[in-house]
Structures are given as C-alpha cells and as structure tokens.
Amino acid sequence: MLDKRALSRQYIDGVWCEGRSETVYSDVNPYSQESIAQIRFASVADIDDAYHAALRSQPNWGKTSAYERSALLQRVAGLLEQKRQDIVQLIVEELGGTQVKAHVEIDIALGMLRAASDLPLRMEGSIRPSMIPGKENRIYRLPIGVVGVISPFNFPLALSIRSVAPAIAAGNAVVLKPDPQTFLTGGSLVAQLFEQAGLPAGVLNMVVPDIAEVGDAFVEHPIPRLISFTGSTAVGRRIGEICGRHLKRVALELGGNNVMIVLADADVEQAVRAAIFGKFMHQGQICMCLNRILVHRNVYDSFVEKFVAHASQLKAGDPADPSVTIGPLINRRQAEKVARLIEAGEREGARVVLRGTIEGCLVRPFVLADVRNDMEIAQHEVFGPVASIIPFDDEEEAIRVANESEHGLSGSVFSRDLEHGVDVALRIQTGMVHVNDQSINDEPNVAFGGEKASGLGRFGAEWSLEEFTTVRWVSVQRQPRVYPF
Template sequence: RPAGQVLPSEAPRLSYTRRVPVGVVGVISPFNAPLILSIRSVAPALALGNAVVLKPDPRTAVCGGLALAAVFGQAGLPEGLLHVLPGGAETGAALVADPRVPVISFTGSTGAGRAVGEAAGRHLKRAHLELGGNSALIVLEDADLDAVISTAAWGSFFHQGQICMTTGRHLVHASLYEEYVERLAAKADALAVGDPHRAQVHLGPLIDDGQLGKVHGLVEASTAAGAKLAAGGTHDSLFYRPTVLAGVDDDTPAYAEEVFGPVAPVRSFTTADEAAALAARSSYGLSLGIVTRDPARGLDLAERIPTGIVHINDQTVNDEAVAPFGGVAASGTGARFGGEANLEAFTDVRWTTVRGDVAPYPF
C-alpha cells in the first residue's frame, strides 16, 4: 500500500505525493532468528517494488538466505530481483559502500550497527538499524506471582536468551523480591536443556563457543562482583542452564550489559520512582514489560521510560508483522520494520504536479 497524498496548491495544478521504490535494498541479517529477521526486510522491500541483496550471517547462510531464495524462485519471483551474498564483515562493508544500494536494513549488535551507520552516513544513504537491548521487566507490588513467574522465565530463557528483546533486567518490588527470586530459580531448575532434534526440551544450544564464552564469562564476573547465583551458571558443551542472579546492582556485568544468553538478573526497588529510574538507566531502549493489576498505572509508569516497545502485563519478547518494531538510543534508529514502518524504510516520497497548460513565467 505505497499510498500518497493529494495536496493543496496555490497554482492551478494537480499536486500530489506518491511513494516510489528506492531501487535496491541491502539487507544484513543476524544468526539468532535468521528466517524471521531476513524475511521481515526482504518481503516488504520486494513487495514495494525494490530489488534486494541479502547478506545473512555466515553461520546461518542457508536458513537465513539460500532457503529464502529457493522459496522465492519456486514462487516465480523474476530473476535478478533477489540475490543472496554470503560472507563476513568485509562483505557487509562492501554492500554498505556500494553506490547502487541506497538503503541498508541492518539487524545485529549495537557495535556492528554503529559501524554500519557511520559508513552509511559517509555515503549519504539511509541505514535502518535494529540493534541490541537490555530490556527491563518491572514487577509492581500488586503483581500476581502465580501468573508472572512463567511469563518472566519466558522473557529471559526463550531461545536461550538469544533475542534482542530478551528480558535482561528483572526489577521487582522489595515486598515480592525474595519470593520472586526463589520461584524464578525453581522454574529455571525445572526447565529441560538439550538437543531439540532428539528430545522435547525447553532450551537448546547457544550458537557457538564464542557466545558460550561471553555468556559464561559475564556470569562468572557477576558472581565475582558479589551477585548470588540462585540457579544455573553451568553448561554441558553449548547447552547452558537457565541462570538466575540475585543481589545485582549497576556494577554487575550481567545486569549492566546485554548478555544474549539465558541469564535473568533480579534487582529490587521500593517505589515506582525508583523503578522508573532503574529501568531508564540503560544505554539501550528497545522493549519494556510492566506487570501490575492496574493497567492504567502501568501505562503511566511506561511514559517515564524511553523505549520503542512497551507491553503492560506481558514480558518483553513480542513481535508482530503488522506492528512497527524498533528501539531508541543504543537499540537502534526507531521503528523501521513492520506495518506502516515498512513504507518509510523501503520507499522514497516523490512530489508530482500536473498542469493543463505550460506554466507562464515573467522571463
């Protein structure tokens, strides 16, 4: 629906805007949800009249790139409109630098996104950046713990925590804190971890040894800094146990940084003002969850915390193709995916006027 507008004009003419394809869209997608995070840019970019060059993460080049190309080929997409370009960082840099690609749609880490944004700025092209997060789940004193614990566990442990929206900080009212930690740890201990191809499990493996080292390193650094290991903290090869850390503060590495693993740091607060300040005290601004029996109170609290996404009485991991998606600050450049945001991302606005006769001028 690349619709435009009919505009008023001081001259005797038809004046209108319409959205036109940008030409070629470069899509750079990550490893953690390769099918979804590729198709969410590829499909709307094609539907809006563009060609696409897709560079999937080299670790997931088949499910994040080649499989999509095969499906589109069987569906009858004209040849030449979708190209898959496997490769590493140097391939992505070449795609960003190429003058024939005016728009880059990037999903990945904040560090890599900064490099993409800087390079795109030098070449005066648009870069839509969906980056990392360290999202907070705020549990107010009126929350029903019987309902919230499974929700909280899902937010931190789903897909082994390898999601930009993962709940990275559990902020719990002091009156519920001890019970919350105990029950979340019990839930973590009860979750099955293993190979999903061979058994019914809740958590599978981390992506590779590099990610395992990062996750375990942050957990060990956190306990060394004084955090209490309430559950998990161990692994069998790439299979990392869901982990709960209590007694965290601003200096706890797994609380202050994006872990991208199944780690749930829990911190207490005593007032709504303190909860808002703690949630907002982050360089990231992607998603926010607030649990309360008073939704209006939750909405009021959310107004004080800058994020691109807010869910009242739900955890932080939510996505729908028809909804705008994106974060602020270190989490990216705002809503550039989903719904109406696709029009902004993958088209340009062209102003057109039409007169019945040639316009006269006093020259």
Template structure:
C-alpha cells in the same frame, strides 16, 4: 521433499552458483559441532554482480501490478507450508533452537508474509495536492526506493530476514541479502528458494552466503553505491559501524540492535503470573534474542517470593538436544558465544554478585544461572548477556523500578507486571524504550505494529504501515495545465 543443504551457494541473477572467493567456511551444528555444510566465500566482483543484477531487475519489478507482487508472496507462503517439517529440522540443526523456537519463528514468518501482501497496494500510488499557482496540479507519488541491502543475524534468522525481504519486494524493491553465514540456510536459503519457486523474476532477490571478515571484502557490501538503504539487525557495536558508513554515503538505514530489556514486577503484581512470563521471556531460545528479558526488577515486598519461585522453575528447565521436543534450553550458537557468557558469569562472581542458581556447561549447552540482589549500576546489569543468565534486581518502590528501567544505554523492549492497568500504562510511557508490554514478557512480535528501539537499540521502525515510509520514497510531479506568465 527438499534438501536445503543442496542450495548452500550464492544466488545471483536467478542462479545458484559458487562464490569466487578463495576460502571455504564450515557451518557447524551448535549442539554437537559437526559440520553441516561448507560454503565458498565471495569476492568484490560477486557483490558487484549481485548489485548490478538487482538494479536492473528492480526497474522492471517496480512496473509490476500489486496483484503480481501479491501472488508471488502467496506462493512463498504455500511453499513454506508444504516444506514446514524440513524447515523445522534444519532450523534446529543449524541454529540450535528448539522445536518450540522453530515453530515460533515459522509462525512469525507467516504473519510477516501475510502482512507484506497488504503492502503491495501502497506503492506507485498518487495523491493530488492543490497548487498555489493558477493552472498547476501537484501529483505526489510513492515509488519504490530501489535496491535494499539486507543483513540479518544468527538468532531467529528466518523471521528477522523475512521482515525486510518480504516488505521490500512487496513494495517494488530488489534485495541483496546477506544472512549471518552461521545460519545461512534458515537466514537466507529457505526464503530465497521459496521466492525462486514462487516465480520471482531473476535478480529481484540475490543471496550472498559469506563473511566479510573471512572473504576479505571488508565494508564493500555497505559502501557499494547502488543500494539506497541498509537494513541491519545485529549487535549495537556493529550497528554503529553500519550507521557511520551509511551516513557517510547518504544511505537510509533501519538498525535493530541490542537490548537490555527490563521486566518490572510492581508491588501489586500477581507473582505467579509474573514468574510464568519471566521464565519464557528470559529462557526462550537460550536468551539469544534482542528482545529477551535481561534485567528482572522486582519490588522488595515480593522479591523473595518471586525469586524462590523463579529459581525453582529455572532449575527444572529441560536442557540438551534441540531436536528433543521436551528441550527448552538448547545450545548457544557457537563457542565464542559460550565463552562470552562464561566470562560474564565469572566476572560477576569475582565482583561478589550473589548466585541463587549456579548453572553449568554441559557440552555446548549452558544451563540457567540466576544472580540475585543485583545492583542496576553493576557491570552485570549493564551487560546484554544474550544467554540463559538471569539477574534479579530488588527495588524499594514502584517509582524506583520505573526510574532504573531506563538507566541503560539501550531502549528496545520492556515489560511491567501490575494489577492496576491504568497505572501500568502511565508507567509504560515513562520508560525510554520502543516497546512496553503490560502483564506480558518482553519477547513479542507483530507485523502491523511499529517495532524498533530507542537510544543504542537502533533507528527506524519495522511493521505496517511504518515500513512503507522506510522502503519507499516520494516524488512530486507538477503539471502546469494553463500557460504561466513569468516576471522576466
């Protein structure tokens, strides 16, 4: 057994230490608002130590063999498997996610780690390119990038952290990781402890449990000169800020940001199957997922049937304590997110948007709301609600459904339901999003596909082999084997 609360500290150079900041941050249970633990903030000097430590450790880690790096990740997998029950327990306490959500997150995490093992062979490789100068050989090396800054969000924090940390380490990089402090254990401590127990050399992975707005460090983590890359998952507003700083400092970025994901039900769709998928795609993890179904766009010929069945199902969803195995809708992460969701609801009601199902706040749980006859250009439809608020948009034709699907600033995930698979795939190519799923919902993850968004949903792609290009760099080494005559 391991009590992960015992490790709610900074992890720098292989040691669990208190931050040197002057403030304490209380991390609360989203369901009952009890204090789970408190963590001391960091200073700029703590960040400096994490960065310089990572830089020194990375130089040695980059020299390791693929098999050494693979073995560390295999041991991480074993550690997480042994402690699965403790992980699920703290996951539900800290994130407010249900037991189902915790199991989904763990499964994705295991898949990401297994795929990262394959990446270890992709670095420190060499490819020969013929020279145009007599006697010259060109060797093209793929080498680790160096130090990577990783910043993960409060929603699905375990797998949204591992998808940066594991590939980066497998490819010979070092990582300075800062999860959202609200989910510091599931977003940081669990993986850090697993890598420590797996024998990862000190300094290759460093953990900062803090909040820049609280500790007074501001943008120092982003501006620090050592990291070559910033991997950020979070809101579009913050992502724009991260991208601006990265551009100014000539750092590479992967930005996985917000979404306003359409779930399109065409005229020939199997309504019952579409309802099944939409229920999961909208309400899993209380709607707090970047890929969550946001706009449900339904052909008018089947809109009444779809709406009736969807509302009936949504009304019956079990809600409450996330530790209860029957719970589907648990609490939102904190009071601020609850207030934001309630403000969206009240504004939509003032704007005259029709409600087919009016939910309620029960403690810290928001039960499902369903708005209908929504216009795609309305404030409601153009908002990423990030909560169990569903909206149904009726359209006059399949063509209109596809057209308005892209009429948003976002472009992350999307889904199309149709019995004509060939037609649906052609429609999929017309939607301006990084991902489209046919006869499925919008929330899917797989570590060997190119995952990422278009427009305000981000930059870059996760997944093997696309992540290799992100987390490594190429170097040209030429070898002149025959004396070269020069013109002067």
C-alpha cells in the same frame, strides 16, 4: 527434505553458483558440532555481480502489477507452510533452536509474509492543493530501488523475511547477506522460497561472504540506496557511519537491555511465568529477551523463590528432543562470554541462586539475585540463559533504573492496575513495552523498533512501507503560469 548440498551456493541473478573466494566455510550444528553443510564464500566480485543483477531487474519489477506482487508473496507463504517440518529440522540443526522456537519462528515469518502481501495495494499517493493558480501537486510513493539486507543468526528466517518481504512487495530488488553461521535458514532457504514462487531472476540475490575478506564492500557499494541491518549495536554503529558518509538510508534493529518491572501489586505467579519465557526463550539469544528483571521489595523474595523453582525445571540438551527448552548457544565464543559475565556478576556482589553448568555450547540456566544496575552483567546484553534480578524500593527508582541503559528496544511492566501499568510503560525510554506480558513480542501489524542504541526506524505494516519506499513530488501546471520576470 531440504537438499542442503544444493542450497550451499550463492544465489545471483537467478543462478545457484559457487562463490569466488578461496575460503570454504563449514556450517556446524552447535549442539553436536558436526558439519551440516559447506559453502565457498562470496568474493567482492560476487557482491558486485549481485548488486548489478538487482539494479538491472528492479525497474521491471517495480512496474509489475501490485496484485501480481501481492500474489507472489502469498505463494511464498504457502511454500513456507508446506515445508514447515523440513524447516523445523533445519532450525534445530543449524542454529540449535528447540522445537518450540522453530515453530514460533516459522509462524512469525508467515505473519510477516502475509502482512507484506498487503503492502503493494497500500502504496497510495495523494493530490495536494497549490498556492500557484492552475497547478496540481501530486505525491507518488515509489520503490527506493535496490536494498541491501544483513540478517543475524538468532532468528535468521524471520529476520531475513522481515526486510526482504516488504522490500520486494514495494517493488524493490534485494541483495541478502545472512550470517554465515545460519546461511541456510537465513539465506539459501529464503532465496529458494522466492525462486519457487516465481520471482523473476535478479530481484532477490543472496551472497555469503567472509567479512574478514570483503570488509565493508557490501555496505559501501554504490548501488544500494538502503541498508537494512539487524544485529549488534557495535556493528550497527559502523554501518550507520558508513551509510552516513555515502548518503544512503539505513534501517537498524540492534541490541537490547530489556527490563521487566514487577510492581508491588503485580500477580507474582503470572509475572514469574512470563519472565521465565521472556528470559529463556531460545536460550536468551533474542534481542527482545529480558536482561534485567526489576522486582519490588514487597514481593521480591517470593518472586525469586518461584522463579528459581521454575527455572530449575527447564530441561537443557539436544534441541531435537521436543521436551528440551534450553538448547545450545550458537558457538563456544558466546558461551565463554556468558561465563565471563557470570563471573563478573559474582565478583561484584551478585548472589547466584541457581547455578547451572556450561559444557561446550550448552549453558544450563543461571539465576543471579541482588544484582545492581551498575554491575557489568546488568549493563551488557547477555544473549544467554542467565537471569539478573534487581530489587527496588519504589516506582520512581524502578523507572530510573530501567532508563539507565544506552539501549531501549523492548520492555515489560506487571501491575494489577492496567492503566497504571500503561502510565509506567510510557515513562520507559524504549520502542516497545508490554503490560502484563513479557518482552518478546513481534506482530506484523504494529510498529517494531527501538530507541537510543537499539536502533533506527520501524518495521511492520505501514511503517515497513515507509522504510522501503520513497516519495516523489510531481507538479502539473494545467494552465500557463504568470512569472514575475
């Protein structure tokens, strides 16, 4: 069993320590509302200590053998697999994830760690020709230095590891700031795994501050050269602005308003099954979840009928129950936001064809039909188990509606003509599109990221290497150069 009490500390320079804030935070199970852990928040001074520890440790870590860095990440993956059942229980307790969701998140994290273990062996440079006689141009790929990572509450383990693993693999040092609501899964657990795998002290640090107390100190600090943030578009805009002022790099994976387009020739049964998963996985609290389901009028009535029949059978309740598909939302504020969006949809003319219930943090599925794209519920990321189904008359209309959003993270197209589906996918202004599948896909060997207000940069394989490294041109003049004066 994981010792939550021992993990309820800050982790700075290889030491588990109390934060120096006056505020103690209670980590609450969103289903039972019982406190599962408490942590004294980190202060601005703790953040400063963490960044300086990272700065001190990074040069030696950056010079460590690529094979040693690779082996360490493989050991972290082995430890994660060994602790799987304990981590499943933690995900269920701390963030209300179902059993299925917990295993999916662990599998994604394992894939990311194993893919990151290959990155140290791929930090290739090159030698380029020169127009200057006797000169050799060398391009070196090097660590950035210190990276600040801010991870969210919804997939805290996977989305912390997505940045931490490639950053450390590339020879950087990291300060990780998880969401307080999931600090155990997204922060303490990650730090413990790397510590137990033998990572030198100071290479990975973890702080859990109260943003109301520390403000922008984590982002503004002069030491980190890159801030990697996963979270809302509003917060991402602010982080991007701060990084711009301080001339530091930023990687942003932000919100989505993801669309599924069901064309007239689609396999409706398969599209419904995919849409159910793509909408209701983890109660809709995934940036890649379907927010708008666009269905051609020729198959609209059939799709809605089948979708409602399937959604009405999803069991909601205690996520510790393996038969439960819909667990609680992360907090009551999120449930109240969902309720407001449903009310706005009804007020604007949407038809509620499946009316769930809202009890505390538990929201049973709602399905709204005849939604228009200009409705509030279609223009905002719901982050809850509410499906919005929009009819369309022709393909051009569907593409236009899909693109009438400030976001562009993921998407989906269903058609029996696969290559035509690809043609449609290429016209959707989004970073990722899946033909004859739903929108929630994350694999470590492809480019993951969004367009427009859904973010900047890409994660996965060589794209992660680009994010977490820099290049340096070193020229070597092998013979005396003749100068014009």
